[in-house]
Amino acid sequence: MxxxxxxxxxxxxxxxxxxxxxxxxxxxxxxxxxxxxxxxxxxxxxxxxxxxxxxxRPPTPDWIMEFGIGVGQRPIEVHVGGCSAARKRQRPITREQAVAALDEGIRACIHCRPDTELGVL
Known part of the structure; x- marks a missing residue:
């Protein structure tokens, strides 16, 4: 106690x-x-x-097309969705559109390598 x-x-x-x-x-x-x-x-x-x-927040697209500046805004580069190298002038595209763009000679991003991801080399 x-x-x-x-x-x-x-x-x-x-x-x-x-x-x-x-x-x-x-x-x-x-x-x-x-x-x-x-x-x-x-x-x-x-x-x-x-x-x-x-x-x-909308989902990240699988593929992105980056466009140039000016009238007509020509496509300049294909990216994997979410690529940090893609600039502001971009639009989501389908897998088929990405393959077609690469086949047409539009440049593949050297950072995210969409051509490798798509199997188009």
Missing amino acids: VLNAGRELERMYDLPPDLLRLRTLRTWHAMWVVRINEAIAAAEQREREKRQGEER
Whole structure:
């Protein structure tokens, strides 16, 4: 029994003994709980928005045709979908269109190698 009383005293020493400081600590900790709850709510909102963005994003096309600048915008290069070397002037194409473009002499991207992926060398 004496041992348990000693532990109780040890636990009590980490808090101030007077009522004013105890209430001050409770207020301070309550303030932090509110801030932590707000931070949790903000993090959950960011996660929801990220998940919604991923769900709404269209799927990456299998093949991409990159086009040049100017009138007519001629096709200049074929890429595998998601190739980081493909520039902004691009359009998704089918496998058949990619093969036909390569057969017509349109350049294959040297980074993603669509000709290798398509088996057209």
